[in-house]
Amino acid sequence: MGELLLDSDLLLREMLMDTHLMDGRVMVRTWGEVVEAAADLWRAFPQPSPRAGQSAHLDAGQVLMEQLQTMNNNLMKAGRGHRWPGTGPGDNRLLTVCENLTTAAALLPRRRTDVRPMRPEVAADLDAAKARLMHVLYIGAHGVQIALNRDLRQPTAMPATRRAPLPAESLKRTAEARDRIAAFEQLAGSYVAATFPTALHGEHKPPPEPDRLRQALATWDIQAHRALSGDPLAGTIALIAQTQAHAAFASQILLRAGAVLGAIGHGDYRTRLAPALESAQASWVGLATVWAELAPHRGRRHSDDLIHAASDIRAATRQIIYDSSGAASIEVLAATVDLKKVSRTLQLGLTTAADLAYALRESSTDPNVLGAARAVNAMAMTLEASGPYGNASTTSWVRPVDHLHDRTVPLPDIVRKSLIRAADRAVEGAKAAAGAAVYLGAPDGMKGGATSGPQRAAASRAWAPAQFLPAVSTLRKASVSAR
Numbered sequence: 245m246g247e248l249l250l251d252s253d254l255l256l257r258e259m260l261m262d263t264h265l266m267d268g269r270v271m272v273r274t275w276g277e278v279v280e281a282a283a284d285l286w287r288a289f290p291q292p293s294p295r296a297g298q299s300a301h302l303d304a305g306q307v308l309m310e311q312l313q314t315m316n317n318n319l320m321k322a323g324r325g326h327r328w329p330g331t332g333p334g335d336n337r338l339l340t341v342c343e344n345l346t347t348a349a350a351l352l353p354r355r356r357t358d359v360r361p362m363r364p365e366v367a368a369d370l371d372a373a374k375a376r377l378m379h380v381l382y383i384g385a386h387g388v389q390i391a392l393n394r395d396l397r398q399p400t401a402m403p404a405t406r407r408a409p410l411p412a413e414s415l416k417r418t419a420e421a422r423d424r425i426a427a428f429e430q431l432a433g434s435y436v437a438a439t440f441p442t443a444l445h446g447e448h449k450p451p452p453e454p455d456r457l458r459q460a461l462a463t464w465d466i467q468a469h470r471a472l473s474g475d476p477l478a479g480t481i482a483l484i485a486q487t488q489a490h491a492a493f494a495s496q497i498l499l500r501a502g503a504v505l506g507a508i509g510h511g512d513y514r515t516r517l518a519p520a521l522e523s524a525q526a527s528w529v530g531l532a533t534v535w536a537e538l539a540p541h542r543g544r545r546h547s548d549d550l551i552h553a554a555s556d557i558r559a560a561t562r563q564i565i566y567d568s569s570g571a572a573s574i575e576v577l578a579a580t581v582d583l584k585k586v587s588r589t590l591q592l593g594l595t596t597a598a599d600l601a602y603a604l605r606e607s608s609t610d611p612n613v614l615g616a617a618r619a620v621n622a623m624a625m626t627l628e629a630s631g632p633y634g635n636a637s638t639t640s641w642v643r644p645v646d647h648l649h650d651r652t653v654p655l656p657d658i659v660r661k662s663l664i665r666a667a668d669r670a671v672e673g674a675k676a677a678a679g680a681a682v683y684l685g686a687p688d689g690m691k692g693g694a695t696s697g698p699q700r701a702a703a704s705r706a707w708a709p710a711q712f713l714p715a716v717s718t719l720r721k722a723s724v725s726a727r
Contacts, residue, residue, distance in 0.1 A: 245351050246447065247559045248344040249376040250566065254558075256383040259337050265536065266391035267335070269414075272323065272421055274334035274342070275388050279316040281345035282381055283309055288349040289374065292367050305374055308435055312381065312428060319424050328414040329421075333541035341380065368446025375443035378435045385429035392422035441569035452563050452581060460553075460560040461491075461593040467553040468600055471546070476607045478615050479539035480546050484604060485532035485670065487554045488597055492525035492677070494561035495590045498583065499684075501574045507583035512683055520673075520680040524597075527673035531604070531666045537623065538615035538659075540652050591684035594677050601674040605667035608660070614652035617642040620659055627658050 259266070286309045323329050362370070395418050468484050499521070503513035564586075567576050577583065607613060624641040642653050655663070 245348040245373065246376075246449065247563065248348040248351075249373060249380065250562055251555065251558060252341040252344045252380045253376060253383065254562070255337050255341055256380060256387055259387045260383070260390065263390060263394060266387070266394060268388065268392035268395040268418060268421070269329040270333060270541070271335045271338060271388045271391050272319075272329045272425075273332065274338035275384065275425075276316055276320040277334075277342045278338050278345070278384055279313060279381065281342045281349070282377055283313040285345050285349040285352075285377060286374070288352045289370060290352075290362070292362055292370060305378070305435060308378075308431065312431060315424065315428050315431070319421065319428075322420070323417070326417065327411075328417040336541075338384065341384065345377075345380075365446070365448070368443075369448040371439070371443045372445075372447035375436070375439035375441075376447075378432055379440050382429060382432040382436045385425050385432060389422055389425045389429060392418055392425065396422065444568040447568060449563075452560075457560045457564070457586065458589045458592075460556045461589065461596070464553045464557045465593075465596045465600065467547075467550045469603060471550045472603045472607050475612050476610065477539070477546070478535050478613060480550065481604060481607055481613070482532050482535035482539050483546055483550065483554060484600070485528050485535060487557055488600065488670075488674075489525055489528035489532055490558060491561065491593060491597070492521055492528055494565055495594065496521045496525065497565045497571065498577065498581075498586055498590060501577040502583040502587045504574055505578055505583060508587050508684055512680075516680040517677070517684075520677040524594075524670075524673035524677040527666075527669040531670045534623075534663060534666050538619045538655075540614070540616040540650070587684045591681045594674070594681045598671070598674040598678040601667070601671040605664065605671055608663045608667040611654065613655065615655055615659070616650055617646040617653045618650050620653055620655060621647055623662070624656050624659050627662055 286306065292303070396415065464487065468487075471480050471484070496518070499508060499513060499517060502508040503510045564577065564581055565572055567573070572580070621641045640647075641656050645651075646653050
């Protein structure tokens with residue numbers, strides 16, 4: 245449950261950094277479900293034992309949650325039967341948060357708390373979970389408010405979902421929703437200010453399982469290749485690139501700690517691996533950004549296996565690199581995992597990432613990959629405007645009827661070439677990171693001065709097949725069974 249709450253928290257923090265992808269109308273449609281799921285989870289929490297001097301009535305957090313739920317119900321009621329926000333797709337990140345909170349509520353066992361007192365460490369973990377949940381609502385409400393403000397400030401601009409500008413009545417309702425969400429945010433913020441992040445110090449965090457990260461990386465590689473082997477979707481390519489960007493980010497944190505503490509060579513990390521990892525992460529982020537803009541909001545979704553594999557990658561890495569409300573210190577990382585063993589696991593992940601980058605580039609050339617019409621048109625116009633002749637085309641990039649209904653359409657050559665260039669950058673970045681990380685998987689006897697430079701590279705190449713043979717055999721067997 246703690247991993248689901250942390251995932252929801254970080255998803256909404258990332259959302260605040262992608263304001264260009266926000267659409268207030270879409271987010272308001274989904275926000276009500278998030279609040280309802282949070283209220284259900286809060287009610288599923290076990291009731292703490294009454295403390296000294298505390299009445300048996302509902303605690304302040306429960307009363308506050310009921311207030312927030314009432315405000316949300318009134319906001320959703322005001323939107324029914326009107327053109328704004330209307331019906332349509334929901335925000336993908338908010339939908340993921342809603343699913344996380346619903347799953348977390350289902351994981352909670354139904355226990356009677358009136359039989360025996362709650363232990364102090366359990367009460368502390370309960371307080372941490374409540375603080376985390378309220379912080380999710382606080383950050384989420386802030387994101388919805390930012391999106392609504394953006395719609396009001398730019399009524400004639402093309403929002404993230406590529407819809408038409410809002411009419412006067414919709415602008416009025418947008419302003420009303422913004423003011424009501426602002427009140428919601430302030431109310432949730434009153435609880436956050438009193439508990440976050442102090443309450444997180446009592447959060448129960450079990451030690452990481454020794455092979456969880458390695459297994460998560462292998463499972464992710466299998467599911468990502470399976471997803472790309474069929475008819476890939478724009479959203480699938482975006483999800484794969486996003487997950488690879490997260491893996492590169494986590495690798496930077498863990499390998500930097502290993503270099504500082506001597507688990508890996510500090511000089512090699514600073515001069516070769518660190519720049520390569522930063523470049524790889526930037527290229528993955530760039531690839532994920534362009535494909536996320538093209539992904540349709542309706543239609544087929546990713547396979548459940550791919551979504552679960554991506555979630556497990558995030559959970560396995562965050563269990564190590566995060567401590568309470570922020571990144572773990574180097575000392576905490578050293579006490580949590582064996583950095584030398586983790587570095588070898590990450591080296592294998594960087595190696596398979598290069599192969600996955602090639603698969604993504606191949607998918608970028610697939611004519612069956614479609615994009616949302618409005619996004620395709622907007623991207624094509626932007627690319628054309630940045631060309632040597634400016635907006636020289638006299639024909640539209642998509643049919644007007646497709647643009648009106650935001651249907652999925654084939655990608656024009658100007659858009660596809662841009663996507664292929666982004667994929668090429670991801671391939672080069674992944675190759676550079678994999679090459680720079682070769683020494684991480686070498687036995688200790690091959691890392692000394694006698695095997696430095698070209699000699700060590702040759703030794704690593706000679707040793708690599710034996711090291712990767714079990715993993716490669718496992719991947720091949722899985723691919724054969726899938727076929």
